[in-house]
Amino acid sequence: MILETVRSSLKNLAIRIILFWILLSGFSLLLALSSNPIYVTPSGDYHIVKEGETIVSISNKYALSVDKIKLFNNMTSDRVFVGQKIFLYPHKSKKQDFVTQRKIPGNGYHLVKPKESIHRIAKMYGLSVFDILDFNDLNTYKLEPGMKISLLPGRKSGKTSLETNGSAKPKISEIEKETSVRSEVPDSAIDFILPLKGTVTSEFGLRDGRPHKGIDISAEKGDPILAVQKGKVVYSGSQRGYGNVIILEHRGYIMTVYAHNETNLVRVGDAVGKGQPIATVGQTGTASGPHLHFEYRVKGKAVDPRSVLPSL
Numbered sequence: 001m002i003l004e005t006v007r008s009s010l011k012n013l014a015i016r017i018i019l020f021w022i023l024l025s026g027f028s029l030l031l032a033l034s035s036n037p038i039y040v041t042p043s044g045d046y047h048i049v050k051e052g053e054t055i056v057s058i059s060n061k062y063a064l065s066v067d068k069i070k071l072f073n074n075m076t077s078d079r080v081f082v083g084q085k086i087f088l089y090p091h092k093s094k095k096q097d098f099v100t101q102r103k104i105p106g107n108g109y110h111l112v113k114p115k116e117s118i119h120r121i122a123k124m125y126g127l128s129v130f131d132i133l134d135f136n137d138l139n140t141y142k143l144e145p146g147m148k149i150s151l152l153p154g155r156k157s158g159k160t161s162l163e164t165n166g167s168a169k170p171k172i173s174e175i176e177k178e179t180s181v182r183s184e185v186p187d188s189a190i191d192f193i194l195p196l197k198g199t200v201t202s203e204f205g206l207r208d209g210r211p212h213k214g215i216d217i218s219a220e221k222g223d224p225i226l227a228v229q230k231g232k233v234v235y236s237g238s239q240r241g242y243g244n245v246i247i248l249e250h251r252g253y254i255m256t257v258y259a260h261n262e263t264n265l266v267r268v269g270d271a272v273g274k275g276q277p278i279a280t281v282g283q284t285g286t287a288s289g290p291h292l293h294f295e296y297r298v299k300g301k302a303v304d305p306r307s308v309l310p311s312l
């Protein structure tokens, strides 16, 4: 009898312990979910700005100071834009890239070695990345080892840079013919949106006898500049004349360029959506006032953006 009672109370105790355990683990799981609200965005290290949000509301949401948000995102004002990617962690700086300057070889070419980028090669020879793009018919921004990169203008086609940039329309049809992807070039460019609403102050083509490789759209300093099409950030930095500049790569051998930015809001390697704010209007580089210098490049070569942009 006594034994029986002991046994049943032991059984009771075991059940209670198990119940308590289940309750406890459930509770701690709930606690873990609610006490760590930082990692709620898809990647955990950025936030996409939604309608009605401000830098202060984002600061509160992630318990991250406004100053830190501005620092991590290279921001010069408190303005944020719907669709903007706000980084919640500092940019991991890459190893310092030291380049020894050298003279352009007699044959005018550079043979690409593993891990060499357009940016690195341009630096090596005192050129800008746009020189490299202008001088070569590059299908993509990424270089492959063994490629021969021209460091001088007019090597491949035998044309001068003035000729190639002065006549935009024949250039497109030329490219369509030679790439045999006739439909792909216009297809991917057909639904471009405007990178910025503003006044066109300078057209593509010759300007004071020199090629102007894009169009200038003037707007207020700090206004958001949008990606005209989904793509990938292949360059975000500063280049001679261009100031702070972003290069996006899109399908169909297309690149778009956004220059003189006050702030670059995206980083190399980022995938960007169509209409995503990627920079703010500024007047860095050679610019007489705040404006966007926008370029449309097919296989690296500048083509009149009017041929693909909605009317401005």
Ligand SMILES: [Zn+2]
Pocket: 202, 212, 214, 215, 216, 292, 293, 294
């Ligand atoms: Zn311009």
